[in-house]
Amino acid sequence: MRVGGCGASATGRPPAGGSRHLPRRRCADRPRDVRGEGTMDAPTTTSGEYDTSDGGGWFASHPSSSPPPRGGDQETHAGAPAPPHVPERRTMPAPGAASADAARIRRTMAEIGPVADKVTSYFYALLFVRHPELRPLFPAAMDVQRDRLLKALLIAAEHLDNTAVLVDYLKNLGRGHRKYGTHAAHYPAVGECLIGALSQYAADWNRETEAAWVRAYTTISQVMIDAAAADELRAPAWWQAEVVTHDLRTPDVAVVTVRPDQPYPFLAGQYTSVETPWWPRVWRHYSFASAPRADGLLTFHVKAVTAGWVSRALVHRARPGDVIRLGPPTGSMTVDHTTDSGMLCLGGGTGIAPIKALVEDVAERGARRQVEVFYGARTDHDLYDIDTLLGLQQGNPWLSVRAVTDQQARLRLPDAIRVYGPWKEFDAYLSGPPGMIRSGVHALRDIGIPPGRIRHDSVEELLLAGD
Numbered sequence: 001m002r003v004g005g006c007g008a009s010a011t012g013r014p015p016a017g018g019s020r021h022l023p024r025r026r027c028a029d030r031p032r033d034v035r036g037e038g039t040m041d042a043p044t045t046t047s048g049e050y051d052t053s054d055g056g057g058w059f060a061s062h063p064s065s066s067p068p069p070r071g072g073d074q075e076t077h078a079g080a081p082a083p084p085h086v087p088e089r090r091t092m093p094a095p096g097a098a099s100a101d102a103a104r105i106r107r108t109m110a111e112i113g114p115v116a117d118k119v120t121s122y123f124y125a126l127l128f129v130r131h132p133e134l135r136p137l138f139p140a141a142m143d144v145q146r147d148r149l150l151k152a153l154l155i156a157a158e159h160l161d162n163t164a165v166l167v168d169y170l171k172n173l174g175r176g177h178r179k180y181g182t183h184a185a186h187y188p189a190v191g192e193c194l195i196g197a198l199s200q201y202a203a204d205w206n207r208e209t210e211a212a213w214v215r216a217y218t219t220i221s222q223v224m225i226d227a228a229a230a231d232e233l234r235a236p237a238w239w240q241a242e243v244v245t246h247d248l249r250t251p252d253v254a255v256v257t258v259r260p261d262q263p264y265p266f267l268a269g270q271y272t273s274v275e276t277p278w279w280p281r282v283w284r285h286y287s288f289a290s291a292p293r294a295d296g297l298l299t300f301h302v303k304a305v306t307a308g309w310v311s312r313a314l315v316h317r318a319r320p321g322d323v324i325r326l327g328p329p330t331g332s333m334t335v336d337h338t339t340d341s342g343m344l345c346l347g348g349g350t351g352i353a354p355i356k357a358l359v360e361d362v363a364e365r366g367a368r369r370q371v372e373v374f375y376g377a378r379t380d381h382d383l384y385d386i387d388t389l390l391g392l393q394q395g396n397p398w399l400s401v402r403a404v405t406d407q408q409a410r411l412r413l414p415d416a417i418r419v420y421g422p423w424k425e426f427d428a429y430l431s432g433p434p435g436m437i438r439s440g441v442h443a444l445r446d447i448g449i450p451p452g453r454i455r456h457d458s459v460e461e462l463l464l465a466g467d
């Protein structure tokens with residue numbers, strides 16, 4: 001069980017055909033990529049929902065088939081609270097009990113909020129002192145990792161009473177943890193240390209609170225363990241993939257194509273996690289930039305972010321022949337082929353990657369639907385994939401691509417859609433920086449698209465999951 005990671009334009013010319021550059025204003029206060037890597041890192045969801053990701057596992061229990069290792073691992077170290085007893089297996093608590101537990105857990109989360117950094121540091125200290133054998137599962141530098149625990153906790157606490165959302169989230173966490181080398185036997189250690197850390201910092205920690213956490217921990221971790229076990233029967237924990245082409249489109253954006261060592265099934269619009277040989281155990285999320293291809297190759301768009309480890313390595317260091325690792329595909333920003341509603345797609349920066357995959361997907365089905373793409377970037381030079389999109393547009397009359405780049409004008413990407421439309425009957429897809437998604441959702445709702453028809457990488461996850 002990974003807490004955090006283990007236990008939690010280059011054209012400069014106007015677009016052709018029906019395309020059009022829209023004016024827009026530069027804005028100095030762009031929110032920074034909260035994930036620190038400029039990568040897509042979010043589950044995809046309809047507007048307002050959480051979805052799943054491998055933002056970090058935390059609750060731990062053990063498989064029903066093997067008892068938790070307690071023995072020597074239970075030893076209390078200096079300053080560390082005695083580990084709580086984690087029951088062997090639990091079924092879901094009765095609804096009333098679940099609500100009471102949820103209230104207690106939310107109270108704990110509120111109490112530790114102001115000292116979240118301390119709680120996480122204490123948690124990892126406990127974990128690595130009590131269970132040094134787990135240290136190799138985590139990256140050498142724990143900076144990003146540290147944040148993931150509390151973030152994952154917040155997501156789960158938020159949805160404690162919403163079984164369907166929580167179970168989906170946890171199943172995906174469980175599956176996603178396989179690539180870290182997480183085993184069912186790791187979960188109890190993590191759970192004990194988590195509760196140890198919470199009890200140290202929560203203002204109002206008592207037997208009931210601890211019991212509530214243990215119950216939640218046991219139940220939730222079981223979902224993760226079971227999901228991982230089921231996944232083991234049908235998919236590898238990770239894929240090796242060799243870089244076959246590396247195309248530097250701008251000084252900091254590369255289009256990287258890889259060949260997985262075995263078939264890699266996924267859907268257009270999904271994303272995966274990537275680990276490079278230069279930063280072991282540090283995983284970052286990227287969307288597939290193409291629909292599934294007959295030759296099995298996968299393509300990613302990577303922007304090197306200042307101080308980004310993985311993104312910089314992928315852009316500036318990776319070359320054909322290098323081998324990276326891929327986690328399982330995830331995300332649900334996929335095309336609903338049961339309808340022929342029009343699709344309104346907003347892609348900002350490298351967020352255009354999954355949008356391009358969606359367009360290809362529609363094209364492969366022999367589209368009977370209108371697809372309208374708005375591609376936003378800071379400057380013309382940042383529209384690194386406009387040629388591909390315009391090429392698609394040329395061969396497909398149902399597709400319209402508009403670039404939004406004029407730095408002098410007053411419109412930003414989400415505002416640009418207001419100039420066109422009407423969009424009421426369209427399904428909307430957004431992909432790009434969190435701020436763009438937020439203002440995009442706002443604009444789309446404003447023009448009458450119901451939340452259930454707006455899909456995007458969850459902003460909450462962008463903010464919470466971190467990678």
Ligand SMILES: NC(=O)C1=CN([C@@H]2O[C@H](COP(=O)(O)OP(=O)(O)OC[C@H]3O[C@@H](n4cnc5c(N)ncnc54)[C@H](OP(=O)(O)O)[C@@H]3O)[C@@H](O)[C@H]2O)C=CC1
Pocket residue numbers: 024025026027030031033037038039040041285286287288301302303347348349350351352353354376377378382404412413414431432433434435436437439457
């Ligand atoms: N690589 C991948 O596979 C994927 C990446 N992503 C995410 O996409 C993002 C791409 O970053 P990058 O290429 O640097 O993009 P940029 O920061 O250059 O922004 C791209 C576009 O989005 C607009 N935008 C940014 N913030 C806002 C906002 N708050 N409101 C309205 N418009 C906004 C920009 O307008 P302006 O210049 O006016 O700010 C610009 O038009 C990253 O956050 C990445 O995580 C998402 C999915 C997949």
